[in-house]
Amino acid sequence: MLQYIIRRILLMIPTLIGVSLLVTALLRLLPSDAVDILVAGGEVQGGQAAFKELVDARLASDGKDPATASITDRARAENALISAQLQKDGIDFEKATDPQKNAAKSTLSLEQYKDNIRKNLGLDKNYFEQWFSWATDAVRGDLGHSILGSRPVSDELKRRIPVSVELGLLGMLVSVVIALPLGVASAVKQDGFIDYGLRSFAIAMLAVPSFFIATIVIALSARWWSYSFPVRYEEFWENPKANLELVLVPALILGIGLSGTLLRLTRAQMLEVLRQDYIRTARSKGLGARSVIIRHALRNAMVPVVTVIGLQVPVLVGGSLVLEQIFGIPGIANYLFVSIANRDFPAIIGVNMVVAVTIVMVNLLVDVMYAVLDPRVRLA
Amino acid sequence: MRYSTHGSGWRRGAENIMAVATSDRVGDIYLRPERPAVLRALSVILQFARRKPLGAFGAFILVAVVLCGAFSPWIAGDPEQATLSDALAGPSADHWFGADHNGRDIFDRIVFGCQVTALVGLGTVVLVTILSLLVGVTSGYFGGKFDFLVQRLVDVWLSFPAIFLILTMVAVLKTTSSGGFFGLGRGPDFGPNPANGEWFWYTFPRTTIVILALGLVLAGGASRVVRSATLATRANPYVDAAVVVGASNLRIITHHILPNIMPTVIVLATLQLGTAILAEATISYLGVGITNFPTWGQMLAGRTRDLAENHMHLAIFPGLAIFLAVFGFNMLGDALRDVLDPRMRGAR
Numbered sequence: 001m002l003q004y005i006i007r008r009i010l011l012m013i014p015t016l017i018g019v020s021l022l023v024t025a026l027l028r029l030l031p032s033d034a035v036d037i038l039v040a041g042g043e044v045q046g047g048q049a050a051f052k053e054l055v056d057a058r059l060a061s062d063g064k065d066p067a068t069a070s071i072t073d074r075a076r077a078e079n080a081l082i083s084a085q086l087q088k089d090g091i092d093f094e095k096a097t098d099p100q101k102n103a104a105k106s107t108l109s110l111e112q113y114k115d116n117i118r119k120n121l122g123l124d125k126n127y128f129e130q131w132f133s134w135a136t137d138a139v140r141g142d143l144g145h146s147i148l149g150s151r152p153v154s155d156e157l158k159r160r161i162p163v164s165v166e167l168g169l170l171g172m173l174v175s176v177v178i179a180l181p182l183g184v185a186s187a188v189k190q191d192g193f194i195d196y197g198l199r200s201f202a203i204a205m206l207a208v209p210s211f212f213i214a215t216i217v218i219a220l221s222a223r224w225w226s227y228s229f230p231v232r233y234e235e236f237w238e239n240p241k242a243n244l245e246l247v248l249v250p251a252l253i254l255g256i257g258l259s260g261t262l263l264r265l266t267r268a269q270m271l272e273v274l275r276q277d278y279i280r281t282a283r284s285k286g287l288g289a290r291s292v293i294i295r296h297a298l299r300n301a302m303v304p305v306v307t308v309i310g311l312q313v314p315v316l317v318g319g320s321l322v323l324e325q326i327f328g329i330p331g332i333a334n335y336l337f338v339s340i341a342n343r344d345f346p347a348i349i350g351v352n353m354v355v356a357v358t359i360v361m362v363n364l365l366v367d368v369m370y371a372v373l374d375p376r377v378r379l380a
Numbered sequence: 381m382r383y384s385t386h387g388s389g390w391r392r393g394a395e396n397i398m399a400v401a402t403s404d405r406v407g408d409i410y411l412r413p414e415r416p417a418v419l420r421a422l423s424v425i426l427q428f429a430r431r432k433p434l435g436a437f438g439a440f441i442l443v444a445v446v447l448c449g450a451f452s453p454w455i456a457g458d459p460e461q462a463t464l465s466d467a468l469a470g471p472s473a474d475h476w477f478g479a480d481h482n483g484r485d486i487f488d489r490i491v492f493g494c495q496v497t498a499l500v501g502l503g504t505v506v507l508v509t510i511l512s513l514l515v516g517v518t519s520g521y522f523g524g525k526f527d528f529l530v531q532r533l534v535d536v537w538l539s540f541p542a543i544f545l546i547l548t549m550v551a552v553l554k555t556t557s558s559g560g561f562f563g564l565g566r567g568p569d570f571g572p573n574p575a576n577g578e579w580f581w582y583t584f585p586r587t588t589i590v591i592l593a594l595g596l597v598l599a600g601g602a603s604r605v606v607r608s609a610t611l612a613t614r615a616n617p618y619v620d621a622a623v624v625v626g627a628s629n630l631r632i633i634t635h636h637i638l639p640n641i642m643p644t645v646i647v648l649a650t651l652q653l654g655t656a657i658l659a660e661a662t663i664s665y666l667g668v669g670i671t672n673f674p675t676w677g678q679m680l681a682g683r684t685r686d687l688a689e690n691h692m693h694l695a696i697f698p699g700l701a702i703f704l705a706v707f708g709f710n711m712l713g714d715a716l717r718d719v720l721d722p723r724m725r726g727a728r
Contacts (some may be wrong), residue, residue, distance in 0.1 A: 010534075011532070013533065014532060015535045015536055016539075018532075018535075018536035019539050019540065021538050022536065022540075023544075026545075026548045026549075027548070031597070061494050068585035106414075107528075114498075115412070121724070200434070203707060203711055204707055205712045206654070206702050206706070206710055207654065207658070207702075207706035207707035207710055208699075208701050208703050208706075208707075209658060209661055209662065209677070209699065209706075210679075211662065211665050211677075211680055211681075212680060212695065212702065212703065215680055215684065215688050215695045215699070216688070216695060216696075218685060218689075218701070219689045219692060219695065220687035220689070222689040223689050223690070257703055263416060312639045314538070314541060314542065317541045317543070318541060318542045318543045321543050321666070322512065322662060322665065322666065324716045326685070333543065336541065336543065336547075337543070337547065337666075338543060340544070344727075348544070350542055351541075351544075352540065352541065352720070355539075355540075355544075356492065356539040356540065358540045359538070360539055370530075371460075375576070
């Protein structure tokens with residue numbers, strides 16, 4: 001068992017390396033980067049200094065010392081730069097109007113300015129350099145700084161992970177509370193009216209979009225009770241009541257969505273177990289129906305159900321994004337969404353690694369738990 | 381005349397015995413005349429509808445969505461026609477499902493939304509099936525080190541939050557940015573004009589992008605199911621027999637593995653259809669998917685959430701459309717599973 005766990009943990013390493021390589025590659029494919037977004041969003045201004053740098057570089061390449069170059073040399077270098085830029089748009093320098101020249105100048109200075117920022121942020125490195133510098137920092141526990149807002153990514157994650165975990169755990173709790181009793185009832189009354197209804201209910205729960213329920217819930221609570229959901233998120237430890245007021249409803253919606261899968265699985269497992277010989281034995285020795293179903297059947301049916309609860313983690317992350325967006329909950333899915341929009345490399349890769357580690361760890365935990373709960377299962 | 385050798389059920393068996401009793405030639409034993417293909421197909425469909433009414437309901441919805449999508453310009457009016465005086469009007473004879481905050485008819489928009497639902501749903505399923513067959517069958521059939529390596533790659537594939545892959549793919553593939561979120565702004569003019577057949581060319585690239593993204597995301601999990609079905613099939617003696625006879629790998633895969641995992645693949649595809657449509661609606665809702673054409677998810681986004689308090693029809697009808705489509709396809713998948721592949725019962 002221990003050997004198995006160690007082997008699985010070692011297998012995690014290539015998986016995580018693969019995930020981080022892939023995230024880096026995907027982000028490099030994006031048509032624009034964080035600096036484009038920063039500059040386009042008006043977060044920074046400047047350019048005059050950048051243009052002077054360009055001219056200096058041009059002078060140096062012509063063999064003149066930028067510090068002592070004459071004004072005519074400087075003007076000549078400037079014109080050469082602008083002429084090259086104008087030629088890209090197919091405009092002749094001699095015939096170009098002043099606005100065109102100015103536009104070319106500002107494009108040049110903006111590009112240079114962006115390149116300077118990229119150099120500062122380390123975004124000018126090639127793929128492997130970028131991945132390697134991220135990986136060496138990450139191994140030491142430093143996930144880097146977010147490009148926008150320049151906060152450490154690990155701080156932001158520390159703030160957001162508990163929020164996501166709270167939402168996810170509450171959602172799972174809700175789904176278990178809904179699915180277990182209904183799944184058992186459905187199996188016990190197999191092919192009856194109740195079974196048919198509950199099976200349809202389970203498929204319906206799989207089919208209804210969470211944003212639809214959320215919209216209806218918000219609309220109806222406003223209409224019937226003039227209630228509006230809190231706008232500001234409060235930490236659970238500081239203000240439990242305000243926190244639950246905001247998180248409870250999204251958790252309910254999340255749980256309802258998950259309950260469909262769980263209900264179907266519980267039913268299938270119960271049917272499997274109810275056919276076993278030991279159930280007949282339990283019945284024939286005169287045990288009551290309740291005792292047979294709960295103590296003999298349900299306990300054995302729970303084994304695969306428990307494992308599937310664990311396998312819902314990726315679903316939870318995806319499912320909670322919409323709810324985090326609607327209810328304004330600062331969880332990690334929301335962070336990922338915003339970071340992708342801003343092309344914020346350190347933040348994106350940080351969130352992805354956290355999620356990947358969680359998924360891999362939960363998978364391992366599920367496999368181990370399966371073996372512990374069911375002695376017939378051997379880990380190989 | 382063609383003969384069929386496989387009867388099913390006791391009634392067919394009785395027919396065969398009759399054939400034996402009345403037959404002149406020995407070769408006709410166990411053979412009976414085959415009915416025309418159309419009649420056979422019809423009777424299979426009728427039998428399916430009688431045994432699985434909810435599955436038949438799902439099949440009906442599938443056909444309805446595809447037909448609505450294909451013929452939407454003839455069924456509904458212009459979905460972008462904004463009559464401001466009708467803004468937020470409730471359901472009436474003029475506007476069956478009411479009008480939105482721009483005065484656009486909700487019924488028209490839902491009917492046109494069928495195009496996106498049908499294209500994305502079916503396209504994604506085709507892509508998922510092809511990808512998962514390629515990965516799953518090869519991995520399960522060849523086994524050994526190759527299987528181990530491929531499964532580690534699938535591990536990486538499955539360790540991503542799906543939403544990241546979708547958002548990044550959509551942003552990567554849409555390089556011709558015209559402003560808007562994730563480079564997905566409005567098209568060059570104010571919406572497509574379906575009367576000129578423009579809808580196809582305006583939505584085509586984005587539809588493809590969404591299909592590619594969803595297909596790649598869903599194929600990872602599906603390939604695992606295909607692999608396990610392949611493993612189960614490969615363990616059968618007839619595969620060993622084929623190997624002994626000297627059949628090539630390709631021949632064994634196409635003649636012995638593929639036909640036997642088909643039921644699993646068909647059921648998987650039907651269930652993926654619902655998942656794909658729900659996912660498409662979700663990314664449209666988030667404003668990342670198809671933005672220059674009416675889609676069901678998009679209709680619930682934006683101002684609808686605030687306006688729904690007093691104008692419930694804005695949210696109810698598109699929401700019901702999504703729900704009915706996904707519910708129907710899941711029911712169809714479930715019914716097909718019971719009929720085609722009893723082993724998979726209770727999965728998912």
